[in-house]
Amino acid sequence: MRSLVRVLLGGLLVGAGVSHLTVARDEFQAQVPEFVPLDEDATVVASGVVEIALGSALLLARKRRSAIGRVAALFFxxxxxxxxxxxxxxxxxxGLDTDTKLFARLFFQPVLVAAALWSTRKKR
Structure with a gap:
């Protein structure tokens, strides 16, 4: 089950990263906080590249999976x-066009953090 979650999370990250660089670039710019010192588009591109790298590492790495999981959790x-x-x-x-939807989304982020850590932890 942990491997399945790790693969799903890796695929989600790669897909999101690719969409950062292509079809959803403008959508992702809505998420860049004002305090980020970089241009919104540069921030979206950089985070997309990181997502592709992290997702690929989750999918392909055999060694250091727990370290990759911690880095993914830190990214989330x-x-x-x-x-x-x-x-x-x-x-x-x-499609998050109401305050209720935007607020509900906030509770998904801890799930991603937990999934990254749980799916990459070492076997006991």
């Missing part, structure tokens, strides 16, 4: 302020 934690900013500033994106 690092992008959480973007989700909060999107909710606080009422910015639509990805």
């Amino acid at each position: 934690t690092a992008v959480f302020p973007g989700n909060v900013s999107q909710w606080l500033h009422h910015r639509d994106g990805f």
